[in-house]
Amino acid sequence: MAFYSPLRYPGGKGKLIPYIKQLIQENSLLDCTYVEPYAGGASVALSLLLDGYASEIIINDIDHSIFAFWHSVLNETEELCELIQKTPVTLKVWKRQKKKQQSGAGGSLLELGFSTFFLNRTNHSGILRAGVIGGYKQEGKWKIDARYNKENLIDRIKRISRYKNQIRLYNSDASVLMNSLRNTLPKNTLFYFDPPYYVKGKELYLNHYSEMDHKKISDDIKKIITQKWLLTYDNVEPIKKLYSRYGQRIYNLHYSAGKAGIGQELMVFSDNLSSVETPMLA
Numbered sequence: 145m146a147f148y149s150p151l152r153y154p155g156g157k158g159k160l161i162p163y164i165k166q167l168i169q170e171n172s173l174l175d176c177t178y179v180e181p182y183a184g185g186a187s188v189a190l191s192l193l194l195d196g197y198a199s200e201i202i203i204n205d206i207d208h209s210i211f212a213f214w215h216s217v218l219n220e221t222e223e224l225c226e227l228i229q230k231t232p233v234t235l236k237v238w239k240r241q242k243k244k245q246q247s248g249a250g251g252s253l254l255e256l257g258f259s260t261f262f263l264n265r266t267n268h269s270g271i272l273r274a275g276v277i278g279g280y281k282q283e284g285k286w287k288i289d290a291r292y293n294k295e296n297l298i299d300r301i302k303r304i305s306r307y308k309n310q311i312r313l314y315n316s317d318a319s320v321l322m323n324s325l326r327n328t329l330p331k332n333t334l335f336y337f338d339p340p341y342y343v344k345g346k347e348l349y350l351n352h353y354s355e356m357d358h359k360k361i362s363d364d365i366k367k368i369i370t371q372k373w374l375l376t377y378d379n380v381e382p383i384k385k386l387y388s389r390y391g392q393r394i395y396n397l398h399y400s401a402g403k404a405g406i407g408q409e410l411m412v413f414s415d416n417l418s419s420v421e422t423p424m425l426a
């Protein structure tokens with residue numbers, strides 16, 4: 145499977161791409177408008193667009209650093225690629241990029257977007273607040289540039305930018321975005337919601353959800369009547385209860401033969417969306 149996103153993402157859902165493609169085919173959603181209100185690394189959205197399953201994607205994330213990166217990919221492609229090409233991948237630069245995240249890079253979306261990219265590719269697991277790969281002394285087996293293949297990453301960015309007329313980017317709260325978009329989108333639309341995890345959200349994202357936020361977004365999702373939606377979460381009782389009247393399946397995010405039960409998550413389907421069978425589903 146090709147990787148289109150230049151970002152590594154904690155909780156990234158790249159593994160679901162084949163499943164969502166099948167879902168689109170079997171629910172006659174080819175050429176749909178695809179909306180990801182919690183896009184993060186946007187690996188699913190990009191695959192659907194670049195492989196021709198969606199004709200337009202709408203990606204949104206409340207995290208300003210993530211937004212700045214995608215904004216730079218789409219609107220300042222050459223400048224971003226030049227920064228990647230010419231900036232050495234060293235601890236000194238890493239420290240400078242950390243400071244840029246704290247200061248907001250003086251309001252420049254390109255500077256902040258590059259800093260997001262740099263830290264995403266040089267930090268453990270791609271987490272912006274985490275430490276650098278190889279440690280401060282660079283004594284680890286892997287060094288700071290272990291995940292920083294400049295040529296390959298620049299190619300990915302340029303490739304995405306060629307589709308920019310089919311990509312809409314927002315930096316909103318998911319609930320606010322939903323309320324402004326819901327009535328404007330065609331019937332042939334698939335929403336994929338991947339909100340911050342119920343349990344682990346706090347560790348992974350700067351913007352995690354409270355109990356009330358989980359409830360609020362569920363109220364918004366339940367208002368989608370015309371279009372279709374899919375939702376994924378950690379597999380916990382409060383979420384199952386919140387969506388009890390909808391079709392639910394358990395799936396193994398880290399599915400591999402013989403390892404069922406590890407990393408189980410929950411999928412919820414809108415009434416008008418039929419689940420498809422795959423070995424991922426428990």
Ligand SMILES: C[S@@+](CC[C@H](N)C(=O)[O-])C[C@H]1O[C@@H](n2cnc3c(N)ncnc32)[C@H](O)[C@@H]1O
Nearest residue numbers: 153156157182184185186206207317318338351
């Ligand atoms: C589980 S991650 C999404 C991962 C994504 N599906 C991927 O494959 O890379 C959740 C994302 O939601 C974002 N987020 C948190 N609160 C939000 C909100 N209120 N509105 C929009 N995005 C939010 C976080 O910044 C994070 O990127």
